[in-house]
Amino acid sequence: MHGADRREGTVPPGHLDRTPLSDQVRGILLDHLARGRWQPGQRIVERQVAAELGVSQAPVREALRDLRSMRLVEFSPHRGTRVCDLTPGRLCQVYPVRGALERLAAELALPRLAGDVRALEDHATGMRRAAAERDVDAQVRHGVAFHREIVRASGNAALSPSWESLAAELWTRLSLTRVRTALHENAEDHEPIIEAFRRRDPDVGRLLQLHILAYAHEPIGAP
Known part of the structure; x- marks a missing residue:
């Protein structure tokens, strides 16, 4: 990912090597979390992330499941996926x-x-x-x-x-x-x-x- 893309939180379509795609997406989401793109309690919109990365929602959904297992995000049916407090x-x-x-x-x-x-x-x-x-x-x-x-x-x-x-x-x-x-x-x-x-x-x-x-x-x- 180029420096400008990191700052803006977007990735050009076709940038990912797609093998395995969910791991690539997870790495990018971790980078965004570390850089403070999403604050504690803020929602991560699966559809929006997929559009930014030029991928389907399936690998984004799988990556978010991985982040939930790491206790970095939490999911509820009414509030969606939100960032945990990384204290x-x-x-x-x-x-x-x-x-x-x-x-x-x-x-x-x-x-x-x-x-x-x-x-x-x-x-x-x-x-x-x-x-x-x-x-x-x-x-x-x-x-x-x-x-x-x-x-x-x-x-x-x-x-x-x-x-x-x-x-x-x-x-x-x-x-x-x-x-x-x-x-x-x-x-x-x-x-x-x-x-x-x-x-x-x-x-x-x-x-x-x-x-x-x-x-x-x-x-x-x-x-």
Whole structure:
């Protein structure tokens, strides 16, 4: 999606690669939620989204079902689909689950990576560049890709869908804009993780888990 399309909340017809279409739509809806296109309580009109994306309503409906399972939107017969309140307290409920999943992913990935951290280093470089340019979009993109690479390297086919269901892009953006806003600090925080994978540190899973929990400053269970 081009920058102008992101700002206006529209996507040119034919932009989506349509495989799988509902996943593409879900990603775009998550991006819109993260950017605040829809405020808490505001209705997301299925027909309008489908028209903007140049698709039928079926993949939009499926994507919205996924967002309901993530507790990002709620549906009622009389009020339609409306955005939930995405508070820092919600972030503090999601991040312990994400931390546990990534701890397992790191432990599984450690022998598979065998000290090869080139992909992680590339994303860390992207985060540092984004911090220097005050580019939140790039910081989110490289930050999520860094963690997704660890999940991918775990080689566990059941782990990845569970991790993706936590909407890492959305919560990372909310964390960086509402809770932990120092982009340079965010970039630097990933260096110890890279070093732990490089030296094949058996405690890398715990290190990664603590790293994730540090991005939710409110006490666990906050409203």
